[in-house]
Amino acid sequence: xxxxxxxxxxxxxxxxxxxxxxxxxxxxxxxVVALTDHDTVGGHAEARAALPEGLTLVTGAELSCxxxxxxxxxxxxxxxxxxxxxxxxxxxxxxxxxxRARAMVGKLRDLGVPVTWEHVARIAGDGAVGRPHIATAxxxxxxxxxxxxxxxxxxxxxxxxxYVEKHELDPFDAIRLVKAAGGVAVFAHPLAVKRGSCVPESxxxxxxxxxxxxxxxxxxxxxxxxxxxxRGLAAELGLLTTGSSDYxxxxxxxxxxxCTTDPExxxxxxxxATGAFPVPGAGG
Numbered sequence: 001x002x003x004x005x006x007x008x009x010x011x012x013x014x015x016x017x018x019x020x021x022x023x024x025x026x027x028x029x030x031x032v033v034a035l036t037d038h039d040t041v042g043g044h045a046e047a048r049a050a051l052p053e054g055l056t057l058v059t060g061a062e063l064s065c066x067x068x069x070x071x072x073x074x075x076x077x078x079x080x081x082x083x084x085x086x087x088x089x090x091x092x093x094x095x096x097x098x099x100r101a102r103a104m105v106g107k108l109r110d111l112g113v114p115v116t117w118e119h120v121a122r123i124a125g126d127g128a129v130g131r132p133h134i135a136t137a138x139x140x141x142x143x144x145x146x147x148x149x150x151x152x153x154x155x156x157x158x159x160x161x162x163y164v165e166k167h168e169l170d171p172f173d174a175i176r177l178v179k180a181a182g183g184v185a186v187f188a189h190p191l192a193v194k195r196g197s198c199v200p201e202s203x204x205x206x207x208x209x210x211x212x213x214x215x216x217x218x219x220x221x222x223x224x225x226x227x228x229x230x231r232g233l234a235a236e237l238g239l240l241t242t243g244s245s246d247y248x249x250x251x252x253x254x255x256x257x258x259c260t261t262d263p264e265x266x267x268x269x270x271x272x273a274t275g276a277f278p279v280p281g282a283g284g
Contacts, residue, residue, distance in 0.1 A: 003032040003261040005058060005269075006075060006188065006216065006244030010125060011035075011043030012062075013132040015249030018043035019050035022281075026052040028256040032266060032278070034058035034077060034244070039093040040128050041081045051281035058269075058278050062188060063178075064093050066168035070197045071158055072187065074174045075216065075242075078273035079183025086177040089169055094128055096167035101129045107162040108134070108155075113143055131156045132251050147251055151195065158196030175211045182275025186214040186242055191230060192221035201233055208237040213272060218243025218259035240265050 008014035009021045016024060018035060021043075025033040033055060035047050044059050051057050060077040079086065101120060108115050115137050123140075124133040135150035144150045153160045169177075171187075178185040187207065191198050204215065217230045218241075234241045243259040246252070270278060 001031040001263045001266070002029055002257055003263060003266045004030050004244050004247070004257050004259075005032075005034040005060075005077070005186075005242050005261050005266070006036050006062070006219075007033055007247040007256065008037050008062075008249075009035060009043045009047070010127045011040055012037035012128045013124075013130045013248060013251065014127075015251050018047035021247075021249075022047050022051050022055060022057060025256050026055045026281075030055060030257050032056045032058060033256070034060045034075075036060040036062045036075055036077075038062050038128055038130060039064055039090045039097075041090075042128075044081070048279050051279060053281045055281040056278045057281070059276055060183075061090065063090070063174050064166065064168045065171040065174050066165075067171050067199050067203060070199050071168065072171060072190070072199055074169075074171055074178070075186040075188045076174070076178040076181075077184045077186065077269055078276040078278070079178055079181035080275035081181075083177075083181035083275070086181045089173075089177060093167050093169070097129050100164050100166040101131075101134060103164040104131070104134055104156070104162050107164065108138075111161060113138065113141065115141060115143075132248065134162075136251060148253075171207055172210050175207065179211055182273060184213045184269050184272050185211070186216055186240065186269075187212060188216045189219045189221050189246065190215050191226050192219065194221055204233060205237055208239055212239065213269070214240030214242055214265070216244060217241040218261075219246060220254045220258060221246075240268060242269075 009018040063074040135147040245258040
């Protein structure tokens with residue numbers, strides 16, 4: 001089985017619609033794909049309706065969190081999307097995205113970049129607007145050569161010149177909310193240092209003690225030494241280890257299935273979940 005547990009669609013900051021994403025996942029030879037858009041479940045219904053035969057969909061979301069001033073992301077799998085407290089927190093994060101993006105556009109303009117809110121909004125479309133949309137605008141304006149080039153201290157990286165903080169969950173609250181909604185919580189790319197500051201390993205241990213289920217180990221932003229270090233930490237803390245592409249369509253260079261999750265780990269995630277179940281494709 002080939003299992004990719006971290007992807008994004010146009011419901012947040014990917015370039016594939018949810019329907020295109022599941023079709024592309026099937027073409028890429030995946031057996032299981034998780035749709036984990038940022039702070040939203042808005043793409044799940046379309047993905048479910050278009051799910052090809054032979055592909056299983058895992059519903060999820062990537063929750064925006066902050067601990068001691070450091071941003072981090074929590075992958076939540078197979079939770080009940082109707083659970084009111086978690087739904088309310090997702091809405092708070094989403095509601096903050098537009099004013100935050102507008103503020104970043106304002107900072108960029110102050111730095112002499114001729115970007116407009118209308119340009120960014122056009123790129124975001126109906127998705128939850130975020131930094132990748134602004135980064136795409138910078139690429140289109142010729143300010144940077146690629147989306148990843150925009151995520152530097154010069155521009156949009158955490159604490160970069162145009163960075164603006166947003167409403168984010170405390171990760172301990174996120175774990176509690178995900179578990180209360182019957183879901184499984186996995187810390188996304190925990191040591192992706194190229195993205196900015198990362199929480200220390202002691203914090204990962206505290207999150208594990210609070211009920212964290214796993215950490216994403218095999219990820220494009222983790223080199224071989226980092227993956228080995230994380231596997232050792234997971235073994236110490238009794239955490240599951242996952243792998244995934246963090247696919248964003250054409251917005252990033254990674255491809256579906258570039259990193260995958262062991263079938264036994266996937267089986268344990270499904271076993272632990274009580275809020276929702278994987279959706280088998282019926283040829284939609």
